Amino acid sequence: MSRDKTAVIPSAGERAQAERSAATRSRPPKKRRYGWKEEVYGTVFASLPLVGFLLFSVVPVGIAIATMFCDMDGMNISTIRWNGFANFGKAFSDVAFWRSLLVGLEMTVAHIVGLIVSIVVAAILSQKIKGGKLFTIFFFIPYVCSSAAISIMWVQIFKPAGGVLNSLLQGLGVETPPDWFRDATWFPWMLVVTIAWKAPGYGILMVQAALANVNESIYEAAKMDGASKFRQFFSVTFPAISPTLFFLLAMGLLNGLQTFDIAQIFAQKTSGYVTGSAGPGDAGLTSVFHIYNTMNNPGAGGMPVASVLSLLLFVVISLVLAVNKRLSKLWVSYDY
Amino acid sequence: MASPSAFPQDGKKRKNRVKEDTGSIVFKIVAYILLVFGLVLVVVPFFIIVSTSLQDRNVNVFAWWPEKSGWDAYELVFTSDRSNILVGFLNTMWIVVPSMLVSLFVSGLAAFAYAKLHFRAKNILYAITIATMSIPGTVLMMPSYLWYSILGWAQSPLPLIIPGCFGSAAAVFFFTQYFSGIPQSLVEAGQMDGMSFLRCYITVMIPLAVPAFVGQGILAFVGGYNDYMGPLLYLSRTDIKTLAFMLVELQSYYGAQKNSDAISCAGAVVALIPIIALYLAGHKFFVGGLTAGGVKE
Missing domain, CATH: 1.10.3720.10 (MetI-like)
Structure with a gap:
């Protein structure tokens, strides 16, 4: 279920179209020798994943939407009772949720930094550098590490007393390095650094693959026309890899706004230092984390309000992705 | 690079070529510095958890190389x-x-x-x-x-x-x-x-x-x-x-x-x-x- 979390592809429409033709292309010249049998087996085989989607995505969402207009005790569906739009009122007036969206935007900074790092690294590695392959392999390692292990790692690094980072900063002459665990301004940036450390591995691979796909003959033509390296990058390379960059940017926005694991684990690991449930003054409360807290807290509305908030988050994410898509017309080119 | 030029009389072109070569050496040096820096950033956090895990149980301050290391x-x-x-x-x-x-x-x-x-x-x-x-x-x-x-x-x-x-x-x-x-x-x-x-x-x-x-x-x-x-x-x-x-x-x-x-x-x-x-x-x-x-x- 959650394994598909990162497999979300924003431009699914176009992809579907491209793929649909790929799927039909392999169809042999029509000979209906297997007739109905092939018809039945084909349909059954093909719809198995959709049955799973129906049972474990459509049905739960349907139930969640129905309960948005109701109230109930905990998860006990038998205590369900109609209460109109009260949950919506609660959700819209939930200041913590709207603030958590800003935290989510802060988290997208990590992914954007990761994207920039991936472009630079992939550009360097595409120059056929000796040992480049080894670097690619190493740079990808953080991507396969669990957020649990990575959080433990970075909590050690940021630890205010006796931690590596602050000792280093003090060594460099910073007299009072930030108290990462207790200071509400610094707390979210600690999450950003942690996420940004993990993020580039995937981007490097994708950008490298995109760069390798650029048609060599276009460079030849550009060289013939006397284009400088600089010009070649902006007129050939950048447009050619722009669809991949757009994909990565959309994924970054999506993952940033959906941050949960690292925020939740950091909050737990630093809970001895502060009183908030998500860092000092809830500075690390991302939207999904807030939804999780709401779900587990009947006083805040429990499951029904959590469902409304999930719906709101879904709408916000869709809007952000739609704006991103609209803006992409300014810089993404699909001509290559 | 002594590759035979199509225009042997064209000295300007030669010079450009030399320039390009030094340019690519500089590029390579900068590239390696950046890549190694990146590698250090990737590897150091792993090193930190390994050395912390070997730390003596009474010590709570990070040391790159724990003095008394134990497998406790x-x-x-x-x-x-x-x-x-x-x-x-x-x-x-x-x-x-x-x-x-x-x-x-x-x-x-x-x-x-x-x-x-x-x-x-x-x-x-x-x-x-x-x-x-x-x-x-x-x-x-x-x-x-x-x-x-x-x-x-x-x-x-x-x-x-x-x-x-x-x-x-x-x-x-x-x-x-x-x-x-x-x-x-x-x-x-x-x-x-x-x-x-x-x-x-x-x-x-x-x-x-x-x-x-x-x-x-x-x-x-x-x-x-x-x-x-x-x-x-x-x-x-x-x-x-x-x-x-x-x-x-x-x-x-x-x-x-x-x-x-x-x-x-x-x-x-x-x-x-x-x-x-x-x-x-x-x-x-x-x-x-x-x-x-x-x-x-």
Whole structure:
């Protein structure tokens, strides 16, 4: 279920179209020798994943939407009772949720930094550098590490007393390095650094693959026309890899706004230092984390309000992705 | 570079060439400095948890090279009753692996139908399957809890196992592309021999697509092994703790009495070793599976 979390592809429409033709292309010249049998087996085989989607995505969402207009005790569906739009009122007036969206935007900074790092690294590695392959392999390692292990790692690094980072900063002459665990301004940036450390591995691979796909003959033509390296990058390379960059940017926005694991684990690991449930003054409360807290807290509305908030988050994410898509017309080119 | 120039009399061109060479040497130096810097940034955090995990239990200040190093933390992590990391590892295995295998089989079966069989609903079903990929999954996690609690599956590993058994859209997409490259004639030959479609998939397609299956399998395994949100939602009130979930809890068990930093770092090191080893062993398959989904052809 959650394994598909990162497999979300924003431009699914176009992809579907491209793929649909790929799927039909392999169809042999029509000979209906297997007739109905092939018809039945084909349909059954093909719809198995959709049955799973129906049972474990459509049905739960349907139930969640129905309960948005109701109230109930905990998860006990038998205590369900109609209460109109009260949950919506609660959700819209939930200041913590709207603030958590800003935290989510802060988290997208990590992914954007990761994207920039991936472009630079992939550009360097595409120059056929000796040992480049080894670097690619190493740079990808953080991507396969669990957020649990990575959080433990970075909590050690940021630890205010006796931690590596602050000792280093003090060594460099910073007299009072930030108290990462207790200071509400610094707390979210600690999450950003942690996420940004993990993020580039995937981007490097994708950008490298995109760069390798650029048609060599276009460079030849550009060289013939006397284009400088600089010009070649902006007129050939950048447009050619722009669809991949757009994909990565959309994924970054999506993952940033959906941050949960690292925020939740950091909050737990630093809970001895502060009183908030998500860092000092809830500075690390991302939207999904807030939804999780709401779900587990009947006083805040429990499951029904959590469902409304999930719906709101879904709408916000869709809007952000739609704006991103609209803006992409300014810089993404699909001509290559 | 003494490559014969087409215009030997053109001295200007020669000079340019020399300039370009020094330029590329400078580029190479800068490139290596940046890459090594990046490598240091990637490796140092790993080094830090290793050295912290070996720290003496009475020390709580970080040292790059712990003076008195001991294996206490590792001993504890492996022998404790309450949060034995081996138990966590085995729990993760039986939750992740069977579901992953079934998922691969089902995704491949659907892809086999899309790539090799013809039936009327093909295009529409394929379009729906691909469209399901664009739904942000994390947002669905909380609302789904109610459904699983109605089914009586909440606080059991079933929500982590059963939905996965129906395959994943991303894998279907990947396998369909892969299978399209396998000649149709092989499937037809199988059918001539009177094979059923299922048999044909198992005996003809799967053996020809082993790299694709390995790649998607590793991807799915890494996802399941590292999953934190699922176990947090569905297993936090049970005795079944998966590895990733256990890591976060480790410290709180021993918080007050001992050097808890060393213990949680030891746990993290132990948890990271298998997954990094798997990645290094299978990165070729892995990488192909990842980039196929995102690069516009």
